[in-house]
Amino acid sequence: MSAIVIKAENLSKVYLKGQISHGTLIRDFESWLARFRKKADPYQQIDKVRNTPGNDKIWVLKNINFEITKGEIIAITGDNGAGKSTLLKILSRVTLPTSGKITGKGRITSLLEIGAGFHPELTGRENIFLNGAMLGMPKSQIKDHFDEITRFANIKEHLETPVKRYSSGMYMRLAFSVAAHLESEIMIIDEIMAVGDSSFQQKCIDKIKQLSKENAKTILLVSHSAKNIKSLCCREIALVKGQIK
Amino acid sequence: MNKKEWTITPHYRLSDFDFKVIWHYRYLLCQLIHRDVVAFYKQTVLGPLWFFIQPLFSTTIYTLIFGTFAKVSTDGLPQPLFYLAGIITWNYFSECINKTSLVFRENVNIFGKVYFPRIIVPLGIVISVFIRFGIQFILFLTCLIIYNCIGHELSINWAIGLFPLLVLLMALQGLGMGMIIAALTVKYRDLIFLISFGLQLLMYTTTVIYPLSTAPLNLKWIIQINPMTAIIETFRYAFLGRGSFSWQALCYSTAITTIIISIGIIVFSKAEKTFIDTI
Numbered sequence: 001m002s003a004i005v006i007k008a009e010n011l012s013k014v015y016l017k018g019q020i021s022h023g024t025l026i027r028d029f030e031s032w033l034a035r036f037r038k039k040a041d042p043y044q045q046i047d048k049v050r051n052t053p054g055n056d057k058i059w060v061l062k063n064i065n066f067e068i069t070k071g072e073i074i075a076i077t078g079d080n081g082a083g084k085s086t087l088l089k090i091l092s093r094v095t096l097p098t099s100g101k102i103t104g105k106g107r108i109t110s111l112l113e114i115g116a117g118f119h120p121e122l123t124g125r126e127n128i129f130l131n132g133a134m135l136g137m138p139k140s141q142i143k144d145h146f147d148e149i150t151r152f153a154n155i156k157e158h159l160e161t162p163v164k165r166y167s168s169g170m171y172m173r174l175a176f177s178v179a180a181h182l183e184s185e186i187m188i189i190d191e192i193m194a195v196g197d198s199s200f201q202q203k204c205i206d207k208i209k210q211l212s213k214e215n216a217k218t219i220l221l222v223s224h225s226a227k228n229i230k231s232l233c234c235r236e237i238a239l240v241k242g243q244i245k
Numbered sequence: 246m247n248k249k250e251w252t253i254t255p256h257y258r259l260s261d262f263d264f265k266v267i268w269h270y271r272y273l274l275c276q277l278i279h280r281d282v283v284a285f286y287k288q289t290v291l292g293p294l295w296f297f298i299q300p301l302f303s304t305t306i307y308t309l310i311f312g313t314f315a316k317v318s319t320d321g322l323p324q325p326l327f328y329l330a331g332i333i334t335w336n337y338f339s340e341c342i343n344k345t346s347l348v349f350r351e352n353v354n355i356f357g358k359v360y361f362p363r364i365i366v367p368l369g370i371v372i373s374v375f376i377r378f379g380i381q382f383i384l385f386l387t388c389l390i391i392y393n394c395i396g397h398e399l400s401i402n403w404a405i406g407l408f409p410l411l412v413l414l415m416a417l418q419g420l421g422m423g424m425i426i427a428a429l430t431v432k433y434r435d436l437i438f439l440i441s442f443g444l445q446l447l448m449y450t451t452t453v454i455y456p457l458s459t460a461p462l463n464l465k466w467i468i469q470i471n472p473m474t475a476i477i478e479t480f481r482y483a484f485l486g487r488g489s490f491s492w493q494a495l496c497y498s499t500a501i502t503t504i505i506i507s508i509g510i511i512v513f514s515k516a517e518k519t520f521i522d523t524i
Contacts, residue, residue: 096254
């Protein structure tokens with residue numbers, strides 16, 4: 001049971017403050033040409049004088065190491081800007097780390113934002129299929145779970161309404177429901193549970209527990225609610241300024 | 246994909262590119278195509294009729310301006326047929342470039358939040374534009390039959406066997422160039438303004454509004470460099486019986502297409518990994 005599904009080693013992510021690149025094609029080209037001819041970059045020196053090295057970099061994540069075993073529920077906590085979302089983004093492959101490495105096993109479905117990938121003009125039904133497809137599911141699987149998804153999200157009578165007319169609660173319920181019912185081994189959830197009302201929040205928590213227990217699904221979530229974290233009785237990864245506390 | 250091990254490292258290696266993932270996401274591809282085709286005429290009164298109106302309008306304008314006023318030769322072909330052939334092929338190519346090059350910019354919201362191989366989106370574009378091309382191609386065939394009925398002899402020949410190749414070449418060229426531009430526009434927004442201008446320039450250096458045979462000898466090479474030239478000329482030759490067809494030109498076009506699409510896939514896959522931090 002204690003198989004490791006995600007392992008991060010020395011994971012770091014650096015963002016640059018201010019402008020990226022020199023701003024114009026000509027300047028970039030000149031820099032590139034200089035590098036190619038092994039001459040000094042005409043623009044580098046100016047930059048060096050202006051910014052002392054290291055000053056223009058932000059280490060959003062710095063040397064993160066952790067291991068997650070199968071079926072665990074992990075809560076990632078920390079203040080704003082601690083690097084929680086960046087970590088989830090790297091895990092979801094939306095962006096690459098600057099250094100370090102993550103190895104893992106199994107498919108990931110991620111829910112980084114409520115209804116990301118929903119098309120506002122399409123109906124609830126069409127969006128279930130579109131969203132499921134984006135998460136990499138074949139049509140047959142979405143069909144199999146279709147009833148479960150609508151039942152859990154409790155939107156049966158709104159299936160043929162374009163999602164742009166949904167309330168944010170309905171939106172959230174549908175998005176969570178799609179991600180929760182599709183077959184994957186790892187699920188990533190970024191603080192989306194704040195939207196639903198308390199009864200739906202409880203429903204989500206129960207669902208997460210059930211997925212972790214019965215399906216041995218590994219779940220990573222970001223939450224600011226101490227209550228939620230407690231009731232999920234999960235392990236915590238606390239981030240402080242990009243490092244694990 | 247099931248239970249498969251994966252690694253995320255800071256560097257993108259070319260060997261990571263895997264055609265199998267496209268197959269895995271085939272259902273998403275279908276969904277995107279469906280969305281594109283339907284979205285084209287949603288909230289329009291005339292609906293799918295726009296697929297026909299566009300090329301017919303352009304053909305009328307070209308016939309008037311280039312055919313009647315400027316009296317540009319059409320190799321002895323009926324002007325509307327000559328222009329229509331050029332327009333539908335050119336439109337396919339340029340639409341592919343146009344839409345593909347905006348892929349990153351227009352999908353920032355989705356791409357920032359959900360991961361799937363980004364190349365699915367440009368592929369979807371090329372196929373949905375192809376459906377449009379198919380409809381316009383039927384329009385072209387209808388015109389051909391009408392002309393045949395009013396006495397213009399049909400000269401469809403063996404070269405129509407090359408039609409699938411022509412379509413493939415156009416699609417890959419548009420896709421490749423679009424992906425290169427898309428990758429570059431992540432950093433250099435300037436290119437977006439250049440696209441429409443650049444496409445126009447490309448159109449005048451290929452044989453949409455004039456036949457290759459009328460090009461002045463000393464400038465002919467400029468037109469022949471354009472890999473679209475061979476495609477349009479072969480298309481005209483196949484369906485209308487006139488045009489400068491040569492295997493050499495077609496091979497040249499195929500070679501260039503291969504290069505463009507390879508570079509396109511490489512730069513695009515590189516850009517997709519971190520573009521979200523830059524755009």
